[in-house]
Amino acid sequence: MFFRIFLILLTAVAVSNAGIVNTKHNLSVTGPGTIKATTETEICVFCHIPHHEREGTPLWNRKMPTSVYNLYDSEFISRINYPTPQQPSEVEGQPGIVSRQCLSCHDGTVAIGAVYIVRGTELGNSVIQMQNVNPDGTLPSTLRTFIGTDLSVHHPVAIEYNPTIQKTFGDGSVKTVELVNPHPTPPIKLYTYGGKQYVECTSCHDPHKQNKQFLRVDVGNLAQDFKQTCISCHDKPGWTASAHNTDTRTYTDTGVNQHYGEGSPVSVADLGCGNCHKPHNVPPYPPSGKPLLRKPEEQTCFKGAAGQSNLAPCHGTGGAKDIESLLPPDRQYGHPVKTISNIHTILDVLYGYTSTEIDPAGTYDIKFSGSKHAECMDCHNPHKASPGTHADNADPSGWYPQNPTNLVSNTLSGVYGIEPVWPGRWTQPSTFKTMAEAQKEYQICMKCHSRWGLGDSTNGDCTTPNTSSQSNIVLTDQSCEFNPYNRSAHPVVMTTNEMLALGGRYAAPLTAAQLLPPWNSNVGNQTMYCTDCHGADAEDGVDPRGPHGSANKFMLKGPNTNWPTKPDGTLYTTGDVKAVANGTDPNALDGLFCINCHDLTQADPHMLTWPGPMRSIACVKCHVAVPHGSPISRLIGYETMPEPYNYNYNGTLQLRIRGFKWNTTMSNRDVYAPSCGGGGMCHNTNAGGYDTYP
Incomplete structure (x- = not known):
């Protein structure tokens, strides 16, 4: 029996050794990486010992860091009431013990060669001598593998995996935490402490696996492994059919193709989540953004994983769908995506003008007075936006939808919105219902262009205390102006016949003879987008559709402006x-x-x-x-x-x-x-x- 058990253990060690020997976790003198021992030939000793192990399992031989880490946090975690990460523990059986073992090399505070025992000899204060490390034996901070003690810019570890948490909005709709329920798909691994499941470094990485980045998922090149690793846990509604999961256009950035495609071109669809996010925001891609964005805010949309926008099939100048060059200051009028930065928080729609507090305190809301912003994700959900344009099936002029509507288009799917509770005519709504997903375009626009963002009128009507920095004209409350109880309004909220039925309006719809295509068909029963009037200079075939920016005042669009x-x-x-x-x-x-x-x-x-x-x-x-x-x-x-x-x-x-x-x-x-x-x-x-x- 003893001999049989010994053979099983020997086989396990041999298999593990065979898997790690050709990886950078082979820190012996025979290892393929630049960080390796000067003379030590044993491979497993840098982490494990068969007898007399110290902190942690399995059979741990490394000295553990005593670091206090700056933990990952975000407004989304706080606002959706998700449990925050715990300080990685040094105690076996508590969240973070496994991650702290990984950090014993990667946080740069413990010498790579700092182990307890080598071939039965306790090293004490001595360490195994290593090549290409700092003078004190620690990992250089210039390396991609350096994590440091600031975990706030890395994917959270020692964090509970709980897919049941959700947020209910004012209209009764629900935003979930968007995790695979009830648990991630294999080979991702969770760790159970105290009856709860937690994410650790080794949930995604197998330190013994001969694989790119030690990822547990191994389905193709690094780009494909990266994406599949993310979606093993993160269940983003609409992701499967989204543009960022299906677009086959490729990067021309050599660094991206070498790193993620192993020399072959990498497409948007290949990289998926990795186009925008990076779980370890370390060199060579600083500065980074939140949440785990490759770059701050809109720069992520412009450049993706590339170093320059013209090398990415993204939304920057020279990219596949150039939005960057449409925005102010390149165009005189438009949304201030590039001119106002670092003012955006997830779920900011919850905190409008009538809100008395912000959670968490000190973060931003959507109020024009102190949180004016217009980020890409205010109008687009990158996880759900589907291929197409802002208004598909343009009429023969190229400017307007062939079939007028006010329903969100594919590119606007899954965006937070608000629905005013309509008061009497020409009166600012005092109540707004927040929405997890806007169903109509105006519900996205009115997050900012209404009392919810602009505040109370100073004249008791639809004007607000704010003035446009681009036109120097007083900003008005469009939820007041498009109020369907008004005597007249363009049919943005509902059709003119529906407004007639409400009783505020009494004038009949215009006749078909008074309107031009496509508006002269089914008159009185049509709705329209805000962006049928406001958009780019040349939406009839040159500029991407949408109200990004324009040389025309008020972003008026069409043949006449x-x-x-x-x-x-x-x-x-x-x-x-x-x-x-x-x-x-x-x-x-x-x-x-x-x-x-x-x-x-x-x-x-x-x-x-x-x-x-x-x-x-x-x-x-x-x-x-x-x-x-x-x-x-x-x-x-x-x-x-x-x-x-x-x-x-x-x-x-x-x-x-x-x-x-x-x-x-x-x-x-x-x-x-x-x-x-x-x-x-x-x-x-x-x-x-x-x-x-x-």
Whole structure:
């Protein structure tokens, strides 16, 4: 019996020795790495001893570090109430003991040759002499394998594996911690302490395995092993069909292809999670970002694993889908992705203007006043964004969706959002429901462009205390403007027929003749994106779709991008409409943003035939200059409205109407505007029954 047991043990040692002999964990003089002994020939002795082991199993022979480590932490862990890592223990049977054994070489505090016993002899204060180490025998900090005592930039160890934790949002939707349930897929290994399962260094790495990076997963090249290791534990909804898991475009960065592809080109799909994340954020890829991003914030999206954006099939300048060059300051107007950095935290949507506290304290929220930001992940979920463009199946013009909708597109799938609880018309919502996943595009936009991010109005209407740094115009609350109870609004939240049914709106939808394709089909039953109006300069075939940045003010997009002034600085007028209609100047409306979608010649009030000044009236003397919505029908504005609804042209506010009501057949008395003049012949009579404001 003894002989049989001895043979089993001997075989086990032989197998382990055979696996490690050609790896860098063979620290004997025969090892293939640069860190190795000067004379010592034994291989296993650097970690193990058959008798008289010290701290830890199995049969541990190394001196253990006494380091106090800076542990991994993140806002996501705190905000979803996930257990934080424990200080790696020196005591067998407690979380982190296995990781501390690995760190006895890799944290750089214990000499590589610091073992207890060699061939029955206790070394005491002596160490096995090593090559290419620091003078004190420790691992040089310049090496990729150096971890150090700052574990905050490395994948957490001594952390509980608990896939049941989740966060419930205001609308009742749920965000899970997104871990494989109930446990990782083999060959990943968990460790049980006190009835709970924990992740350790050797959950992912087998120190004896003759494999790239000692990964337990071995399915292909290092890129493929890397990705498969991550998804063995992390179950990201939508990942399988996502662009970052399926895109076959490859890196041209030699370093990436040598390291991850072993000399062959590495595709986005091959590297998967590794395009953006790195479990050990150490040289040669500093500086890093959180959570475990290769680079800080947007630079990860621009460059991926490459050193330069033009060598990556990513979103940087020269990349496969260049977003970087669309953003300010390269384009004058747009989201400040590059100009405001290091202000983004996971689940910041939970803490808007009405929130009284932030958890954890001292982190950021979504408020414009102190946490203004626009990171890529505010609008995109990189784990779920699917291949395609912001609006697939463009209409023949190339600018708009062929089938108008307000539902999130593939590129916006899985993004946090908010849904306002709509109050009475032209009133800021006081309540918002947070959402784990926005279902409609406006629910993403309104995280920032509403009271949730911008705060209370100072005028008791839809204006806010904030001013755009790009246009110097007061920012307005779009949840107030697109409120479906308003008398008029573009159909961003719901269709115009649905707004009619709510009772706030009473004016009928426009006719098909008053609209251009694709909006002239199924009129009254369509919705639209915010990004049908706001986007890049050349979305009809050059620029990637979406409101990243533009040379046009307000990021207005389409064949015509001027509002409310012409390129020469003068105002567009009804006289221009008349000139187009009667053919005297077919180009009079060129550049006017509204004519991308509207045929203005088909609206009777635009075709004024009266003589004198009534022949030509500036659009903004009747209509609000922020045409999202109005408390008045047909986007009419009253002269008592503040800027920016009341357009300030050369120091003069333009709105002239004091009362308006919509009728199927308009008459002079449907408009009350005595300041327009007209000698009592036009709109000087207050007939009453008008839409009210405020």
